[in-house]
Amino acid sequence: MSVQWLGRASRRAPLCLPLFSQPVAAGFPSPAQDHVEQRLDLNGLCIKHPQATYFVRAKGDSMVEHGIVSGDILVVDRALEARHGDIIIASLQGDFTVKRLCLHPSPCLQPGNPAYPPIAIEEDNPPDIFGVVTFVVHPTRLS
Amino acid sequence: MFALVDCNNFYTSCEMLFRPDLRDRPVVVLSNNDGCVVARSPLAKAMGIPMGVPAFQVRHLEKQAGLVMFSSNYALYGDMSARVMATLEQLVPEVEAYSIDEAFLGLHGLPATTLPSLARRIRRTIDRHQGLPVCVGIAPTKTLAKLANHAAKTWPATQGTVILTDPARQQRLMSLLPVGTIWGIGRRMVGHLEQLGIHTALDLARSHPATLRKRFSVVIERLVRELNGEPCLPLDLLPGPRKHIVASRSFGNRVTERRVIGHAVASHTWRASERLRQDDNLARQMTVYIRTGAKDPNYYGNAASGAFAQPTRDTRQLLDMAHRLLDQLWQPGYRYAKAGVVLTDLCHRHQQQTDLFGDRPGSDALMDVMDRINHSGKGKVWLAGQGMQADRKAWEMKRLRLSPSYTTDWQQIPEVS
Numbered sequence A: 001m002s003v004q005w006l007g008r009a010s011r012r013a014p015l016c017l018p019l020f021s022q023p024v025a026a027g028f029p030s031p032a033q034d035h036v037e038q039r040l041d042l043n044g045l046c047i048k049h050p051q052a053t054y055f056v057r058a059k060g061d062s063m064v065e066h067g068i069v070s071g072d073i074l075v076v077d078r079a080l081e082a083r084h085g086d087i088i089i090a091s092l093q094g095d096f097t098v099k100r101l102c103l104h105p106s107p108c109l110q111p112g113n114p115a116y117p118p119i120a121i122e123e124d125n126p127p128d129i130f131g132v133v134t135f136v137v138h139p140t141r142l143s
Numbered sequence B: 001m002f003a004l005v006d007c008n009n010f011y012t013s014c015e016m017l018f019r020p021d022l023r024d025r026p027v028v029v030l031s032n033n034d035g036c037v038v039a040r041s042p043l044a045k046a047m048g049i050p051m052g053v054p055a056f057q058v059r060h061l062e063k064q065a066g067l068v069m070f071s072s073n074y075a076l077y078g079d080m081s082a083r084v085m086a087t088l089e090q091l092v093p094e095v096e097a098y099s100i101d102e103a104f105l106g107l108h109g110l111p112a113t114t115l116p117s118l119a120r121r122i123r124r125t126i127d128r129h130q131g132l133p134v135c136v137g138i139a140p141t142k143t144l145a146k147l148a149n150h151a152a153k154t155w156p157a158t159q160g161t162v163i164l165t166d167p168a169r170q171q172r173l174m175s176l177l178p179v180g181t182i183w184g185i186g187r188r189m190v191g192h193l194e195q196l197g198i199h200t201a202l203d204l205a206r207s208h209p210a211t212l213r214k215r216f217s218v219v220i221e222r223l224v225r226e227l228n229g230e231p232c233l234p235l236d237l238l239p240g241p242r243k244h245i246v247a248s249r250s251f252g253n254r255v256t257e258r259r260v261i262g263h264a265v266a267s268h269t270w271r272a273s274e275r276l277r278q279d280d281n282l283a284r285q286m287t288v289y290i291r292t293g294a295k296d297p298n299y300y301g302n303a304a305s306g307a308f309a310q311p312t313r314d315t316r317q318l319l320d321m322a323h324r325l326l327d328q329l330w331q332p333g334y335r336y337a338k339a340g341v342v343l344t345d346l347c348h349r350h351q352q353q354t355d356l357f358g359d360r361p362g363s364d365a366l367m368d369v370m371d372r373i374n375h376s377g378k379g380k381v382w383l384a385g386q387g388m389q390a391d392r393k394a395w396e397m398k399r400l401r402l403s404p405s406y407t408t409d410w411q412q413i414p415e416v417s
């Protein structure tokens, strides 16, 4: 599975949706209006390091078992140190690829699809890690 | 104490971040209209491609040596620059964004022993978070910090950071650098100084400041004091509100038709008015200029200005004015190379007293809607004067090797196999 570049985290005002503590009664002024407790910001949830966050688009089916299918948008955080088990973006032979990073028993990049073999990491030639995937944006409705 | 953080080969580094396939290829970025080389990757430098060389003189290296050339992608560089500056602001309290790829940092009150590790941390963080290589120079003045950064770039053994707090080290470095390396010493000044026997930076540092002030200016006296470790140039943390907005561009091909130049001026007006609204400002004055190539035997260049009865941010009013000014300027029979629009005498929208008759009803709402559509990535709304897409090709900048705007446009998805 390869990846495509999409865009950066928005610097515009966050998209805010009010969270009500009680169900809202329709049609007349709601008593719940006095109880707006906080506003949920999807950027705040998904983007911990805005300056270090990039978006990429997944292509192909090599990561379906990890919940990434072709066309999904991946949130990539470069500020994080990649750990065992992280889904990462790495450059392999000049292409970006998304795989799971396995450090033991033997270091490899693990696809999420039995049709693809794991890619062994040679100690003297480690892949260039671009960043750690922190969220997957997967649309569920065809537009 | 000041630090200068400067990105290495900034434009090519931005391009290569998103193209791992180019890691072992020489890469250059070209100026406006793909004219000449303005940035070179380390491999391109090693090949001996000089800065500023016209693109056509190195084009053969694409086939012969695998050279990769890019048009300037300002959307990409601007975004990467903003990321670097914001990251620096998280590391130190005082950041002056000095150019697209350079920032001065104020490091006052930090113990000297912490400076080397701070410099390394800055380098590591920008490399990690943005994926860009930077060099860091730290010294008691901005001018010395510039020299320290130059040293960090020039000598790989420094590993990209140079701390220049020790006067003996400052002098040793200055003795190695020609006087033209100093920030603010232009080529003409180098000529004057050499006549006085001032060849190295150290020669200048040892000159008598008052004599130089008499001979040249207070600017050069300040430089001498700065070279001797006496800070004269403070951090410029608050660049005042924008005093004017310029939207101009050289044409990809020479333009001879009034209609085509009109579309270009309209498009510049549109961009300038968008910027005006982004800052929540109004403009009182507008200038339009057009000119042929500077060296054309048949040269023509002229500018016209007009004032608005009421300061405005309405693109329609600005376009009316732009077309009236262009009518005064336009002369047939010339091959025009450039047109520009300048908005001056700006004021903030809320400082402006409203004139009951001056404002067009619904103007703000209409402009907001147009800006929002144009920024949504879903398409563009044009005012009729800007011309259709086919017309735009006639005057728009040549950017034949433009990379995708990887970080600023959801629509620009490169094909990856």
Ligand SMILES: [Mg+2]
Pocket: B006, B007, B008, B009, B010, B101
């Ligand atoms: Mg630079």
